[in-house]
Amino acid sequence: MMNLSRSVALISLFLLPLLSFSFSVDNPTDRRVLVLLDDLSLKSSHSIFFNTLKSRGFDLDFKLAEDSKLALQRYGQYLYDGLIIFAPSTERLGGSLDSKSIADFVDSGRDLILSADTYASDLIRGIATECGVDFDEDSSAMVIDHTSFSVSDVDGDHTLIASDDFVKSDVILGKTKIEAPVLFRGVAHSLNPSNNLVLKVLSASPSAYSANPSSMLSSPPQLTGSAISLVSVMQARNNARVVISGSVQLFSDRLIRSGVQKAGSPNQYEKSGNEQFVTELSKWVFHERGHLKAGSLVHHRVGETDEPAIYRIKDDLEFSVEIYEWSGKSWEPYVANDVQVQFYMMSPYVLKTLSTDKKGLFHTSFKVPDVYGVFQFKVEYEKLGYSTLSLSKQIPVRPYRHNEYERFIPTAYPYYGACFTTMAGFFVFSFVYLYHK
């Protein structure tokens, strides 16, 4: 693994001009992003968001969602590292794209920002479902909140939500706290609680519900309260990241620029939290933050440096692993005190928290348990917002060799004594018996 990444680094050194903008193991940030719009006017109405991306070095390629020349890959190679779909009403995508090819795009480790809206098409809903997010089935429904709406909501139907219920994660939303509430107008979605890959980033308040604002409620709403998620993220098992938002307007210049005052709250903000929110979220989703990389697992006996092919029970060993975090530009040492290693055979026999030297090296030492078998060093690191690290390395543990046992056990000395005196006694006895007449 180390060799591979090293050689990749070497190759990329030579091909730097060609590859500098591409996505690789060593440089996980996306570079080429395809933006699919259902109307090219979105390009200008959402320019702040797109410009922040451009200013961070992204190469945006705007296309109409129904463009017949659309293609994500050519000759088996993906042309883009990321995909932004701001086309809520598109019934079918142009070219060779469909919901399956987008799912495959995500399965190849690439990232996606998907935004739906009221009257979102089945296609968009389908893609969201593939990612584990269920939009309200009633396509005319919107999130309505009669308590935490934005006072600037001129329509008076309380569909412009001002929400400040963020996920508590510095990794996803950045270190600086988002002070102003985020304005949201759009469709609600829900997550399956048993799905541990998706996460609510922006939740609705307990008083929110999802319904058609222009018609009377004939039956109680399907989605209510904090079960409603406004913006969710999904990190797939291969660390592909997906942001799913129920509102395209969330990203729009209008909401970014507008001031916000949450109903019933005295705090009035000049600018809504939208800009900070979408910028930080886009940093996360395009792997500028929270992306971890681990070197190979290194282990050896205490006092040695080479990795043995097999351990003996009760050996003392030292274990280390290097973990780095991608800062958007370079790999920085990852610092945490909760990385654990398991010495695992069907169940963890040893579970130890690794200590770090703050330079990216995590290490510990422990004694091999008194059980032989084929063990694994396992580092399973799943922390909110960070990419998942799942490393394992197999190592057999053998019992003592025949000559590694204690030869003379102190407690057995009476028996040794008995044995030898019997032998001597027998010898003397036979001598006396035979020759003493």
Place this chain on the structure above:
Amino acid sequence: MAALESPQPGTPTAMRNAFGNVLSVLILVLIGVLAFSIRLFSVIKYESVIHEFDPYFNYRVTQFLSKNGIYEFWNWFDDRTWYPLGRVIGGTVYPGLTLTAGTIWWVLNSLNIPLSVETVCVFTAPVFSAFASWATYLLTKEVKGSGAGLAAAALLAMVPSYISRSVAGSYDNEAVAIFALIFTFYLYIKTLNTGSLFYATLNALAYFYMVCSWGGYTFIINLIPMHALLCIVTGRYSPRLYIAYAPLVVLGTLLAALVPVVGFNAVLTSEHFASFLVFIIIHVVALVYYIKGILSPKMFKVAVTLVVSIGMVVCFIVVAILVALVASSPTGGWSGRSLSLLDPTYASKYIPIIASVSEHQPPTWPSYFMDINVLAFLVPAGIIACFSPLSDASSFVVLYIVMSVYFSGVMVRLMLVLAPAACIMSGIALSQAFDVFTGSIKYQLGALSNSTDDTEDNTSTNNAPKDDASAGKTDKGEEIVKERPSKKGKKKEREPADKPSVKSKIKKKALVLPLEASIVALLLLIMLGAFYVIHCVWAAAEAYSAPSIVLTSQSRDGLHVFDDFRESYAWLSHNTDVDDKVASWWDYGYQTTAMANRTVIVDNNTWNNTHIATVGTAMSSPEKAAWEIFNSLDVKYVLVVFGGLIGYPSDDINKFLWMVRIGGGVFPHIKEADYLRDGQYRIDSEATPTMLNCLMYKLSYYRFVETDGKGYDRVRRTEIGKKNFKLTHFEEVFTSHHWMVRIYKLKPPRNRIRGRAKKLKSKTSSGLSSKSVKKNPWI
């Protein structure tokens, strides 16, 4: 060999003896060649290849030994089997066979004969069956003279039961163990006959070799004490018996404890207790004889009452302790296999894992005829011959045959132990019969030609029985032997020794049969022998030479070869990662590690019931549960053997009920009844849903319907119940040419977890209405 005993050189008798000896050496060499060459059918018909399952493991171990040396072998921890537990091979394997073949290979290589390890392994069994027939000669010679010995050796060289375990390529423990067994018995009898400590020591060493080779050594360590006890009880105690028995127990137990796999079991398990009990008894008896010699009869009586009363108490205490010890251990101190020997129904009642092996089942009657053929009829005659006269040695072989008949009736596998006994008995019977017939022919011919010459007549009658091998010489041997016993026992011993010789002389007169009858009987005997030879050659050529990894079938359009096993093992070794784990039913574990060099979860060494039950449970679970079990064991590939396409009956579907039973024995949610429809095991449309949804069914019959459009299973002779289905957690990666082996790969967990909207949509109306009724807080 008999030349040593020949009385005066130069006389015609000595000449004839010398000639006889040369002839018998020649015959023995020929018997060795016969024993070796009759086992080569498998090499000629198929190829020089290791057979079946266990031999592959032994082969792999031998390879390791020849590569890494004995110390590495002793300490070998194998991480390729029983993943993730691993197996300490050095401490759990009987090393005799491996060491033997490894030594042969080493010797040959140092002589610059560059044979491959595989070749040595393939031919170890035939070579040792030649040794075994020579050992049989020696043993039978000790019992009834060299004539019987030669007959027994010839019979053993080609007895089908033994051939079945020792054809070229069948590189299993039994291949050398039968030789060790017979040779140990020979040395015991030899010690018993000579009373020599030298032979007693050799006997212990031979026993050590047997312990090294096979778990069947417990047969020896129980049979010999039984015989010693029999001798004591029947008043045949002699110092020779003591010398034959006591050193064997002491040295043998010490040596047995040196074998890692036996270790302290040599003194801890109840299979060995009989020998210790008899060891005590024989000392008590020896002491009694000694005291009897010292004391006057009156004093002796007092002493006897004293000793008996004390002895009773001691015995009672010892027995009580033993019973307590045995009862306190969970299996009653007896290992499962041994328990199923005493109570044949034990295994099938309590240990499905033992009962599931076909060779642990009781044999059927035809298998006796198949495996020992005419010997079955000759054995009773042999037993009768052993009783006239009954010596220590002949009582031993009688005991041997009785015990082995019982044990073979419990387990097919132990038919192998019966075979040498049957051969010895039949050899004795044949030789005695030949003696009588040729003797009487000679007598009759002599009477015809020299009816007038009295002196000639006398010599011929006197010489005939003596020279024609067995009977006469044994008598003489008996006398020589019987003269040695200690002075005290002499009077008693003398009597029975004298009686038979007198009797036999009387008999010899009476046993002179009419010429015609003798000739006809001789011809019939020869015909019987001829039938035996024909049967044995047929058995060797047709029945027992299949290597079982390559199958052939003869049909109208010629010979079909099914080489699917090796094809798929080769696929595994070329297309999977070195550390990938392959799960299959345990039958194929040894082959997978040996041929594909991949890690397996369970193999043919059944030491961990739970682990096997886990695999059994996975095979009998629905796909998702099975995937979870396999994934927790890091399994990458699942291998199933399927015979439905070509009609190969010993496939996994036929073994499946055992997987259910073994799995259910540990994990009670697997119930055998769920897989049976009205107590019947079936896979057609009548089968239970549990059966049709279990992993084994799915992996066996996946895409099977594509072969003929109907899914007709040729083994079960029915159409399968569930024909079109998809696999969600497994994907087919390899199916061999005749579909005998199918390999599936576990799919990785899904990259994303899908939402449920689509599912709900189909149910929208019903789901919504019911939900709205339930959840509505405003109504």
